[in-house]
Amino acid sequence: MTLMWKLLKKNLSIPQLAGYVFAGFTGLSIILFGIQFYADTKPLYSSNDSFLKPDFLVINKKVSTLSNLSPASNTFSEKDVDDIKQQPFVKKIGFFTSSKFGIRASVSSSAFGRFYTEMFFESVPDDFIDVQSEKWTWTDEQSDIPIILPRTYLTLYNFGFAQSQGLPQVSENLVEKIKLTVTIYGNGKSKNFDARIAGFSDKLNTILAPESFLKYANAEYGHENEKTSKPSRILVETYNPSDPLIAKYFGEKNYEIADYRGNTGKAAYFLRLVIITVLIIGLIITLLAVSLMLLSISLLIYKNREKLENLILLGYSRSTVAKPYQMLGLLLTVFIFALAFVTVLIIRNFYIEKIFILFDSASIGSTLIFTFSAGFAILFVICFANALWIRKKVNETAK
Amino acid sequence: MKTIALNTVKPDIFSESDVSGSEIWLKNICFEKQNTYLIFSESGKGKSSLFDFIYCRRNDYSGEIMFDGKNVKAFNSNQKRELRSNHISLVFQGFRLFEELTAMENIEIKNRLTNHKTKRQIEEMFEQMGISSKINSPLSLLSFGQKQRVAIIRSLCQPFDFLLLDETFSHLDETNYTIACSLIAAEVKNQNAALMVASLGETYKFNYNYKIRL
Numbered sequence: 076m077t078l079m080w081k082l083l084k085k086n087l088s089i090p091q092l093a094g095y096v097f098a099g100f101t102g103l104s105i106i107l108f109g110i111q112f113y114a115d116t117k118p119l120y121s122s123n124d125s126f127l128k129p130d131f132l133v134i135n136k137k138v139s140t141l142s143n144l145s146p147a148s149n150t151f152s153e154k155d156v157d158d159i160k161q162q163p164f165v166k167k168i169g170f171f172t173s174s175k176f177g178i179r180a181s182v183s184s185s186a187f188g189r190f191y192t193e194m195f196f197e198s199v200p201d202d203f204i205d206v207q208s209e210k211w212t213w214t215d216e217q218s219d220i221p222i223i224l225p226r227t228y229l230t231l232y233n234f235g236f237a238q239s240q241g242l243p244q245v246s247e248n249l250v251e252k253i254k255l256t257v258t259i260y261g262n263g264k265s266k267n268f269d270a271r272i273a274g275f276s277d278k279l280n281t282i283l284a285p286e287s288f289l290k291y292a293n294a295e296y297g298h299e300n301e302k303t304s305k306p307s308r309i310l311v312e313t314y315n316p317s318d319p320l321i322a323k324y325f326g327e328k329n330y331e332i333a334d335y336r337g338n339t340g341k342a343a344y345f346l347r348l349v350i351i352t353v354l355i356i357g358l359i360i361t362l363l364a365v366s367l368m369l370l371s372i373s374l375l376i377y378k379n380r381e382k383l384e385n386l387i388l389l390g391y392s393r394s395t396v397a398k399p400y401q402m403l404g405l406l407l408t409v410f411i412f413a414l415a416f417v418t419v420l421i422i423r424n425f426y427i428e429k430i431f432i433l434f435d436s437a438s439i440g441s442t443l444i445f446t447f448s449a450g451f452a453i454l455f456v457i458c459f460a461n462a463l464w465i466r467k468k469v470n471e472t473a474k
Numbered sequence: 475m476k477t478i479a480l481n482t483v484k485p486d487i488f489s490e491s492d493v494s495g496s497e498i499w500l501k502n503i504c505f506e507k508q509n510t511y512l513i514f515s516e517s518g519k520g521k522s523s524l525f526d527f528i529y530c531r532r533n534d535y536s537g538e539i540m541f542d543g544k545n546v547k548a549f550n551s552n553q554k555r556e557l558r559s560n561h562i563s564l565v566f567q568g569f570r571l572f573e574e575l576t577a578m579e580n581i582e583i584k585n586r587l588t589n590h591k592t593k594r595q596i597e598e599m600f601e602q603m604g605i606s607s608k609i610n611s612p613l614s615l616l617s618f619g620q621k622q623r624v625a626i627i628r629s630l631c632q633p634f635d636f637l638l639l640d641e642t643f644s645h646l647d648e649t650n651y652t653i654a655c656s657l658i659a660a661e662v663k664n665q666n667a668a669l670m671v672a673s674l675g676e677t678y679k680f681n682y683n684y685k686i687r688l
Contacts, residue, residue: 078583082572385570388531390559390587390632393551 082386083399086378091371092403096411098364103415103453105357110449111419113350114442115430131203133279133333134159134325135308150305155328159311164318169200169310171281172289175297176261180270182253196222196284196292203310204283210273213288220257221273223283229275246431247275261296280333365457368407369464372400376465380472397462397469404461412454416447475541475561475635478505478528483537485523497687498524500537507635510662510669510680515688521672522567524688525638529564530554559587563634565642569625573614577605577624580613585631599627602657604650619645626654630661636668637661643678655679 136149151159160168174196183189204211204223211221233244245253255270276283313321325332376383386396420443484490484499493499498513499520505511515521526532527539530546539546541557549557571580581596591599600606603623608616616624622645629637637658643651655678662669671680672688 078575078579078586081579082574082583085574382572385572386583387551387555388529388558388566388570389584390555392555 079386079395080399082382083379083396085382086375088371088375091367091374092407095364095368095371096407098360098367099408099411100414100418102357102360102362102364103411103450104418106354106361106453107357107415107419107446107450108422109350109354109357111423111442111446112426113347113354114445115423115427116346117442132311132313132321133308134311134330135333137329137331150307151309152305156306156309159309162320162324164313164315164320164324165311166314167312169203169312170306171308171310172198172286172293174259174284174289175293176259177296179258179260181256181258183256194282196289197281198284198286198289199279199310201286203312211285213285213291215291218267219269219271220284220288222255222270223274223276223279224272225280225282226275226277227280259292259296261298264296266296361453361457365460368404369461372404372461372465373468376400376468376472383469383472393469394466397466400465400469401462404465405458408454408457408461412450416450419446475557476507477540477542478636479503479540479543480505481538481540483527483535483539485520485527486534486536487523488520493520495687499688503686505636505668505670507668508666509683511671512677512680512682512685513670513672513688514675514685516674519688521688522640525564525640525670525672528636528638529562530557560633562636562638563629563632564638565625565629565640567640569621571613571621571625571628573612576610576612577616577620578609580624581628581631584628588632590633591631596627596631599630599657602653603627604653619650622646623650623654626658630658634665634667636670639669639671641672641674643676652679 136151138149156168159165178194178196179191180194181189181191201211213220229245229247229250236242237244251272251274253272255272257268257270258265259268260266322332383396387393480498480501480503482500482502484493488499490500496515496519497503513521513524523532523535527535528546530549533547541561572583575583577600578596585591585596597606597609600609603626605616605620605623608620613621613624622642626642629639639658643654646654658669659680661667669680671678671682677685
């Protein structure tokens with residue numbers, strides 16, 4: 076190998092190869108960074124509500140000043156409900172059940188100290204909830220209740236309360252491990268339960284408990300006279316949530332559809348667009364860099380064509396003659412890949428802490444493997460193309 | 475490999491009248507192992523072309539060349555590689571040595587393919603040829619005659635059935651080519667090979683079985 080290399084490195088252009096390393100490094104870093112950033116912020120795009128299927132809409136009447144005077148005006152009458160049921164886009168509708176008893180929740184942990192709050196529960200029919208059934212059940216013997224909180228609560232805590240009070244910020248994963256103690260009371264009785272946070276919802280601005288629990292607790296602890304209360308919010312399952320009829324109908328009726336994606340959704344969309352643009356730019360730079368290397372090696376082979384022919388006439392195989400050039404391409408590309416990967420790791424350090432707080436910490440480590448695999452796939456493709464190209468050039472040069 | 479048979483071979487560049495006096499072109503002739511052949515002609519009669527055809531470097535001829543009955547035009551690159559590293563050795567008229575390497579490295583790059591000679595044997599050949607002082611010099615610093623001797627040594631550093639010398643002694647004086655000839659003859663005998671010497675008419679120091687006009 077060393078003799079061959081001594082022979083074939085003649086006419087090697089260092090500036091050209093340095094150009095390849097620089098351009099390839101730039102391109103590959105951009106690609107890897109794009110992939111890494113996408114992987115790190117993935118929860119942002121995928122956190123559409125995991126508890127309500129996208130075909131469900133939450134409908135309420137617009138609350139106006141006028142409605143304060145007559146509470147009935149922001150609840151749905153039986154006539155309203157029947158009318159909604161008859162719309163062609165409606166598959167099924169469901170109602171919220173409210174708690175009719177007192178609830179006091181407390182948390183105690185070394186990190187947060189101890190605090191109490193009065194709260195409420197609501198429930199929706201179980202078939203509207205998309206949590207694995209074993210996580211979302213409650214039976215009479217169970218002392219812990221799974222609950223779903225609005226994601227805005229966590230945001231409010233992390234970026235409002237915690238920062239102003241000097242409390243630690245927490246990720247969703249961590250919150251799900253916190254135990255809440257819930258005391259329910261009414262009818263002169265009370266009982267303690269443990270509440271376990273089963274997840275967060277963007278779509279439902281309420282605290283959800285399983286329907287079976289609410290039925291039981293309302294019967295045991297609830298006060299009477301609420302039987303006749305009318306629903307103020309309705310869950311609607313549609314055949315196709317993007318059906319234009321939906322917006323038209325609810326607009327005419329002056330109902331509101333809870334816009335669960337809201338601004339986050341738009342921001343996520345643009346962020347994704349930016350990442351894709353960045354990836355494409357990175358890809359173009361990488362392609363240009365690879366062409367530069369292929370061109371440079373072609374030129375090198377052309378300049379050394381007489382030596383290549385002589386080696387083959389001595390009894391060397393074409394693959395042996397091509398190998399030093401293939402190795403050159405391989406080593407340079409591996410070098411570029413390693414450099415780019417380290418660079419991405421360094422850049423990632425600047426933003427990862429913020430992301431660590433915002434999202435699920437369990438999935439963070441695996442994003443590195445994801446990026447590494449993607450980078451490795453690119454590396455493989457480049458080296459493979461490079462090896463084939465060189466072999467082709469050697470075959471053409473030394474017939 | 476035992477025989478090289480030429481059946482009515484003619485280089486494309488020659489017309490039929492060009493090859494009228496030849497005992498090889500457009501004739502049927504068979505070269506066999508263990509014989510020594512002198513192939514002589516004046517310049518421009520295709521001695522180098524003949525060796526290029528046999529060495530599978532060029533294909534621009536009509537007729538066929540058969541190695542043990544196999545047509546060489548059909549050889550793939552792998553068969554050619556096998557042929558050049560184990561069966562036919564050729565001292566090119568233009569040497570085809572590498573100027574970037576030293577004399578010894580030029581031999582090594584050939585010898586390592588088959589490890590036919592030991593380093594000691596190669597050094598002995600350098601001594602016999604009288605160029606042992608140049609063994610580690612870059613080839614570019616050697617004279618034409620010295621390069622010719624390096625090329626001869628290189629051709630002996632492989633197993634072969636046929637050794638082809640293409641006007642190999644043109645720049646050597648009688649003392650030197652006598653030494654070279656005895657070295658070559660010994661190796662050819664040792665390998666039970668055939669020797670084919672192309673020359674302008676000079677016979678050098680070999681005992682020929684056949685002298686053939688090209």
